[in-house]
Amino acid sequence: MESRVRNICSFLGLLVILLRHSVEAQANGDCPADGRTWVPFGQSCYHFVHGEEDVAKRYTIEEAKNMCRGFALLIVNTTSVNNFVVQYSPEVWKNNVNIWLGLYYDTDDDQYKWFDDSVVSFKNWVEGGSPDWDIPLMDKCVVLHSTTGKWENVSCTKDTENGVVCEAAQKPVVIGKKNGSPLLSALVILSVIAILGVSAVVWFFHQRSNSGTALLPSFEYHPPFRAPSADQTCLVEAEELEETS
Numbered sequence: 685m686e687s688r689v690r691n692i693c694s695f696l697g698l699l700v701i702l703l704r705h706s707v708e709a710q711a712n713g714d715c716p717a718d719g720r721t722w723v724p725f726g727q728s729c730y731h732f733v734h735g736e737e738d739v740a741k742r743y744t745i746e747e748a749k750n751m752c753r754g755f756a757l758l759i760v761n762t763t764s765v766n767n768f769v770v771q772y773s774p775e776v777w778k779n780n781v782n783i784w785l786g787l788y789y790d791t792d793d794d795q796y797k798w799f800d801d802s803v804v805s806f807k808n809w810v811e812g813g814s815p816d817w818d819i820p821l822m823d824k825c826v827v828l829h830s831t832t833g834k835w836e837n838v839s840c841t842k843d844t845e846n847g848v849v850c851e852a853a854q855k856p857v858v859i860g861k862k863n864g865s866p867l868l869s870a871l872v873i874l875s876v877i878a879i880l881g882v883s884a885v886v887w888f889f890h891q892r893s894n895s896g897t898a899l900l901p902s903f904e905y906h907p908p909f910r911a912p913s914a915d916q917t918c919l920v921e922a923e924e925l926e927e928t929s
């Protein structure tokens with residue numbers, strides 16, 4: 685019986701920890717949940733394509749866009765985003781990588797624009813670079829060197845680059861929101877059902893083993909749990925689990 689109580693307690697403790705962690709994860713802001721690693725920074729989330737996903741290793745800007753699966757290519761419109769990209773890159777890439785920027789050359793306005801059509805105010809051109817006038821304007825694209833953070837003009841179609849970073853807007857988390865996450869609510873409901881179910885089964889077998897063949901146990905003589913001691917075991921168990929997690 686004791687071991688059963690301990691098992692249930694471990695289970696409850698784990699549930700509490702899981703629930704708490706899922707709440708904490710939400711407090712970090714909402715990044716896309718598409719199974720890939722999204723790093724929150726500022727108002728956005730960033731996915732650095734690397735590892736197994738980085739099959740082709742080199743991409744034209746069109747291929748880079750496809751790697752982002754509907755999300756946008758990296759927009760670097762502030763110094764802090766530029767620094768963030770340089771600082772995070774070594775976490776995923778060993779050497780310098782030329783990261784495609786979400787820029788296109790607007791031949792009507794005769795200037796670069798971000799893919800969301802915002803004007804380019806922050807720039808970080810490499811010193812002594814060239815405007816590369818041999819690249820047709822329509823085919824002008826920009827890469828960011830991951831080690832220096834400096835930008836360089838390249839051809840969108842002839843050059844293949846090895847760095848792809850995708851960007852998604854980070855959904856702000858409303859604290860104390862009335863209708864919380866449906867996932868969280870479902871988790872809570874499922875947990876309660878699971879706890880009730882397990883308790884009932886344990887109680888049933890405990891009663892049956894104690895009262896021999898009698899299927900309907902008597903409440904008077906066989907209280908289901910020694911309530912206070914079981915509660916205390918639970919608290920201790922939960923704390924132990926929390927510490928080791």
Ligand SMILES: *[C@@H]1O[C@H](CO)[C@@H](O)[C@H](O)[C@H]1NC(C)=O
Binds near residue numbers: 727728762
């Ligand atoms: C920079 O771009 C992001 C979208 O990537 C946008 O939300 C933000 O307002 C822009 N900031 C500036 C200073 O242009």
Ligand SMILES: *[C@@H]1O[C@H](CO)[C@@H](O)[C@H](O)[C@H]1NC(C)=O
Binds near residue numbers: 811813815816
């Ligand atoms: C890249 O091209 C743009 C527009 O033609 C130009 O303003 C910029 O100076 C060039 N960058 C470098 C590093 O030469």
